[in-house]
Amino acid sequence: MSYIRPKIRHPETPINDIGYTRKNYEGSLSTLCAGCGHDSISAAIVQACFELNIEPHKVAKLSGIGCSSKTPTYFLGNSHGFNSVHGRMPSVATGANMANRDMIYIGVSGDGDTASIGMGQFAHVVRRNLNMLYLVENNGCYGLTKGQDSATSDFESISKKGVPNPFEAIDLCGIALQLGATMVARSFSGDKEQLVPLIKAALCHEGFAFIDVMSPCVTFNNNKGSTKSYEYVRDHIETLGVVDFVPMKDEITTHYKPGSSQEVTLHDGSVVRLQKLDEDYDPHDRRAALDKLKESQEQGKELTGLLYLDPDSKELHELLGTTQRPLRSLTEEDLCPGVNVLEKINLSFQ
Amino acid sequence: MSGNRINTAIKKNLVVSDWSSTDIANPEYFHKVVDCQYACPAHTPVPEYIRLIASRRYTEAYMVNWESNVFPGVLGRTCDRPCEPACRRGRVDEEPVAICRLKRVAADNRGDITDLLPEIPKNKNGKKIALVGAGPASLTVARDLMPLGYQIDLYDENALAGGFMRSQIPSFRLPEQVLDDEIGYILSMGVDTHFKTRVNSMTELMSKNYDAIFVGTGAPRGKDLANLSGRKEADANIHIGIDWLGSVAFEHITSIGKRVVVLGGGNTAMDCCRTARRLGGEDVKVIVRSPFSEMKASPWEKEDAIHEDIPILDNHVPKAFIHENGRLTGVEFEKVKAVYAEDGSRKLIPLDEKPVLIPCDDVLMAIGQENAFPWIEKDIGIDFDQWEVPLIDELSFQSSLPNIFFGGDAAFGPKNIITAVAHGHQAAISIDAFCKGKDIHDRPAPLTNLISQKMGVHEWAYHSEVSDDDRFLVAQADKNNTLVDRKLEVELGFDEQQAFAEAQRCLNCDIQTVFEEVKCIECDACADVCPTDCITFTEPETEETLRTHLRAPATNQEQALYISQVLPTSRVLVKDEDVCLHCGLCAERCPTAAWDMQKFLYNVCKAGQINLLDPLTRNRRN
Ligand SMILES: Cc1cc2nc3c(=O)[nH]c(=O)nc-3n(C[C@H](O)[C@H](O)[C@H](O)COP(=O)(O)OP(=O)(O)OC[C@H]3O[C@@H](n4cnc5c(N)ncnc54)[C@H](O)[C@@H]3O)c2cc1C
Numbered sequence: 001m002s003y004i005r006p007k008i009r010h011p012e013t014p015i016n017d018i019g020y021t022r023k024n025y026e027g028s029l030s031t032l033c034a035g036c037g038h039d040s041i042s043a044a045i046v047q048a049c050f051e052l053n054i055e056p057h058k059v060a061k062l063s064g065i066g067c068s069s070k071t072p073t074y075f076l077g078n079s080h081g082f083n084s085v086h087g088r089m090p091s092v093a094t095g096a097n098m099a100n101r102d103m104i105y106i107g108v109s110g111d112g113d114t115a116s117i118g119m120g121q122f123a124h125v126v127r128r129n130l131n132m133l134y135l136v137e138n139n140g141c142y143g144l145t146k147g148q149d150s151a152t153s154d155f156e157s158i159s160k161k162g163v164p165n166p167f168e169a170i171d172l173c174g175i176a177l178q179l180g181a182t183m184v185a186r187s188f189s190g191d192k193e194q195l196v197p198l199i200k201a202a203l204c205h206e207g208f209a210f211i212d213v214m215s216p217c218v219t220f221n222n223n224k225g226s227t228k229s230y231e232y233v234r235d236h237i238e239t240l241g242v243v244d245f246v247p248m249k250d251e252i253t254t255h256y257k258p259g260s261s262q263e264v265t266l267h268d269g270s271v272v273r274l275q276k277l278d279e280d281y282d283p284h285d286r287r288a289a290l291d292k293l294k295e296s297q298e299q300g301k302e303l304t305g306l307l308y309l310d311p312d313s314k315e316l317h318e319l320l321g322t323t324q325r326p327l328r329s330l331t332e333e334d335l336c337p338g339v340n341v342l343e344k345i346n347l348s349f350q
Numbered sequence: 351m352s353g354n355r356i357n358t359a360i361k362k363n364l365v366v367s368d369w370s371s372t373d374i375a376n377p378e379y380f381h382k383v384v385d386c387q388y389a390c391p392a393h394t395p396v397p398e399y400i401r402l403i404a405s406r407r408y409t410e411a412y413m414v415n416w417e418s419n420v421f422p423g424v425l426g427r428t429c430d431r432p433c434e435p436a437c438r439r440g441r442v443d444e445e446p447v448a449i450c451r452l453k454r455v456a457a458d459n460r461g462d463i464t465d466l467l468p469e470i471p472k473n474k475n476g477k478k479i480a481l482v483g484a485g486p487a488s489l490t491v492a493r494d495l496m497p498l499g500y501q502i503d504l505y506d507e508n509a510l511a512g513g514f515m516r517s518q519i520p521s522f523r524l525p526e527q528v529l530d531d532e533i534g535y536i537l538s539m540g541v542d543t544h545f546k547t548r549v550n551s552m553t554e555l556m557s558k559n560y561d562a563i564f565v566g567t568g569a570p571r572g573k574d575l576a577n578l579s580g581r582k583e584a585d586a587n588i589h590i591g592i593d594w595l596g597s598v599a600f601e602h603i604t605s606i607g608k609r610v611v612v613l614g615g616g617n618t619a620m621d622c623c624r625t626a627r628r629l630g631g632e633d634v635k636v637i638v639r640s641p642f643s644e645m646k647a648s649p650w651e652k653e654d655a656i657h658e659d660i661p662i663l664d665n666h667v668p669k670a671f672i673h674e675n676g677r678l679t680g681v682e683f684e685k686v687k688a689v690y691a692e693d694g695s696r697k698l699i700p701l702d703e704k705p706v707l708i709p710c711d712d713v714l715m716a717i718g719q720e721n722a723f724p725w726i727e728k729d730i731g732i733d734f735d736q737w738e739v740p741l742i743d744e745l746s747f748q749s750s751l752p753n754i755f756f757g758g759d760a761a762f763g764p765k766n767i768i769t770a771v772a773h774g775h776q777a778a779i780s781i782d783a784f785c786k787g788k789d790i791h792d793r794p795a796p797l798t799n800l801i802s803q804k805m806g807v808h809e810w811a812y813h814s815e816v817s818d819d820d821r822f823l824v825a826q827a828d829k830n831n832t833l834v835d836r837k838l839e840v841e842l843g844f845d846e847q848q849a850f851a852e853a854q855r856c857l858n859c860d861i862q863t864v865f866e867e868v869k870c871i872e873c874d875a876c877a878d879v880c881p882t883d884c885i886t887f888t889e890p891e892t893e894e895t896l897r898t899h900l901r902a903p904a905t906n907q908e909q910a911l912y913i914s915q916v917l918p919t920s921r922v923l924v925k926d927e928d929v930c931l932h933c934g935l936c937a938e939r940c941p942t943a944a945w946d947m948q949k950f951l952y953n954v955c956k957a958g959q960i961n962l963l964d965p966l967t968r969n970r971r972n
Pocket residue numbers: 428429430482483484485486487488505506507508512513514515518519547548549550566567568569570592595617618621725757758759760764765766767768770
């Protein structure tokens with residue numbers, strides 16, 4: 001029996017710039033169903049953090065309830081974590097972020113956790129442009145409670161139970177775009193070549209980065225007739241192009257023919273490059289993104305890739321003009337600067 | 351389309367024709383994955399017996415060994431262990447599994463095996479075979495042919511069987527009782543022994559109308575330094591190592607001078623120096639031409655010698671034996687240093703220093719051995735090369751005279767016991783085929799078997815958890831006792847607890863990861879969970895290109911890539927066998943059981959095969 005992962009790793013396992021191997025970014029062995037798409041997403045997060053040379057103790061993982069929300073246990077075992085209440089991850093993330101802006105916030109949620117019970121919280125965290133990665137592991141069902149249709153389940157999609165879904169689906173990318181999210185992407189758990197650079201871009205983006213990842217539930221929603229099965233997604237997937245993430249420190253060496261690729265520079269100087277399949281697509285154009293989503297949906301396609309990115313985004317701390325330092329580092333002197341300062345303030349009102 | 355398929359689309363004109371998926375039906379594919387077994391000349395099913403030891407089924411573990419290597423008790427103490435440097439554990443951990451010493455555990459703790467030995471037919475098959483020399487090679491031929499009804503005459507000039515195992519390997523490494531027991535199993539099959547009988551003429555032997563003759567006479571001639579000054583004058587105190595060890599073993603020699611110089615850097619030198627320490631040598635030195643790191647002796651043999659207060663002086667070339675009044679007083683050496691040419695070849699360049707005189711009472715020369723066949727007439731049709739090495743067919747061990755076969759050290763020069771055993775098995779197959787009028791080049795296929803180990807969702811029929819322990823050391827008897835008793839065994843062997851813990855370090859490399867393309871839904875679960883990054887889904891490419899395109903580059907060319915057939919996304923699954931821990935996690939995380947862990951048994955076919963692969967037979971036997 002092996003509920004335990006062996007300690008041994010590949011003898012030539014790569015070491016990143018801060019001296020860590022991927023092992024330093026792993027969590028405990030997953031207890032999800034074998035083959036669950038969520039596990040691949042965990043592996044992608046591990047890979048992205050490893051490649052970005054992130055110090056694990058600088059990360060806070062936040063989640064709600066669901067199989068997807070369980071996954072923070074299975075990656076970044078050396079990071080902070082808070083497994084909150086169903087649908088309430090956004091408010092916990094907001095509080096944490098407000099208190100300590102120096103951390104990297106990774107929120108993991110499910111389609112049930114976000115599009116049903118957590119819809120209200122989701123809407124507000126998007127419009128506040130909280131600086132975080134918000135990743136939905138979207139399987140079109142409530143996996144943890146045995147596969148009931150979720151609000152992202154497509155119209156007439158058939159789950160394992162065999163009944164076609166009578167309702168229209170909520171498109172979380174569409175909603176995020178409408179509510180003003182400053183980075184929006186969609187991907188597929190089975191496509192790490194796309195997912196890893198998207199996660200890296202999201203982690204470097206200042207503001208609310210939303211990634212909706214199609215993540216098949218092998219146990220309850222991987223059957224014929226389901227639009228969230230591995231096979232269906234693979235057959236209907238359409239992509240805006242290949243996403244490359246070039247960290248700030250690296251020189252850009254490859255060049256594509258003009259028009260076919262577009263480079264977006266992030267706050268920290270890193271570059272997200274979109275090698276486009278559709279030359280007319282502009283990832284800075286929110287409306288075009290919404291149109292493209294609609295168009296693909298009408299054609300029965302699953303659109304993936306970087307949909308929208310605002311490199312000039314102003315995240316919540318900037319919008320509110322909060323202190324530059326984490327609250328815990330503020331001393332009594334910082335908080336009660338004394339009579340002289342008070343007098344100065346009063347004088348400024350005269 | 352997935353990212354991979356996009357890439358494929360971008361490189362639209364790519365033609366990939368120069369690749370092929372792995373043929374796992376070829377028994378050699380999985381055999382090679384079992385590194386230790388593959389490296390063992392007799393291909394002993396190592397992990398199979400290690401698991402039996404872990405479950406305290408020592409007798410069965412012994413029989414698995416006995417079937418393959420004939421002398422488990424002997425080899426568990428003395429084997430050259432080519433399996434250990436090959437062991438996968440050594441590639442992912444500091445040190446390999448202590449395979450050899452686990453074998454000894456099986457031998458030490460076995461029950462009575464007489465009922466498990468093959469039956470010997472009372473009615474013989476009418477064929478008569480002569481075996482010349484009673485070393486491990488001949489004894490193996492006897493063991494394989496006796497159950498088939500052959501009548502066998504075994505000749506040796508010594509009073510007892512065993513060859514070099516008895517005359518050369520000192521009792522403090524290999525107790526006589528261990529040897530007697532294992533030789534006894536074979537001789538009591540009814541072999542007709544002719545001891546104290548040196549065969550002096552092949553022509554005469556052939557005139558006795560044997561159906562086949564097997565030559566297992568070893569490489570009995572120790573090299574000399576005949577041209578060194580003083581060699582003749584000081585002869586009384588200069589001994590050829592292997593002759594001297596033989597005389598000690600048969601108790602013709604019982605003492606040696608206090609100061610002894612041993613010349614040579616191989617295992618024979620190590621046995622000579624350690625034996626000299628037990629026969630009265632107080633100041634014993636090993637002096638070798640080459641640098642210490644390049645000595646031929648196994649590292650553990652050197653360690654044992656040093657532990658017995660025997661210094662090893664390297665880079666010293668002997669120049670003269672110094673003598674006074676007809677008595678040896680010392681050896682003179684020239685100091686050298688090793689210089690390497692670009693092609694790696696070595697030259698020993700003399701240093702411009704004064705010669706070094708090492709005073710001593712006796713010298714033991716352990717500088718190599720060679721074949722010698724003074725008793726084989728040169729005109730009877732057995733061809734030799736210019737160095738007096740017979741020309742032998744490497745597959746069948748047949749000489750240029752069709753009814754005469756060679757094996758062991760006699761065939762291709764000095765090797766070791768396990769190689770002699772492996773030769774013996776192959777020669778026995780040839781002799782059997784030859785006597786039955788069959789084509790001896792038509793070799794029987796190995797017996798193989800592949801069985802799923804799945805018991806439940808997270809349950810396998812083997813212990814899949816990987817132990818984190820470091821290699822366990824074998825305890826030794828107190829030096830104060832061993833140095834005064836030539837026959838007292840130095841190594842104590844593992845106790846049961848240590849044996850269990852050491853056995854758990856084995857990675858069960860024979861439990862193969864078997865992949866079934868049609869079941870795979872390409873969910874990536876196996877690739878994600880694999881602790882050593884063995885698995886990659888990627889576009890088909892030539893093996894050479896694939897090796898650089900995997901999650902972790904597959905730089906060990908000795909190890910195969912397991913390449914699947916094309917999957918629905920037009921990718922292939924590639925598994926680098928190199929550092930797979932056989933932990934079974936890939937199979938546990940696979941939702942469709944496309945991966946399965948299956949036990950692969952590979953048994954080299956023997957003449958007179960006893961089918962130890964058949965679990966039913968095995969259970970009945972116990
Ligand atoms: C000092 C020393 C230590 C060694 N230690 C090890 C070790 O630890 N582990 C290991 O694996 N190997 C060891 N070896 C090597 C190993 O002993 C041999 O490779 C092995 O025994 C070869 O087996 P064989 O059957 O070919 O012949 P041998 O074991 O050499 O047996 C040949 C027999 O034939 C007899 N014979 C020869 N000519 C005639 C004739 N004309 N008529 C009748 N009889 C004859 C000889 O007397 C001898 O008994 C050691 C060798 C030496 C010299």
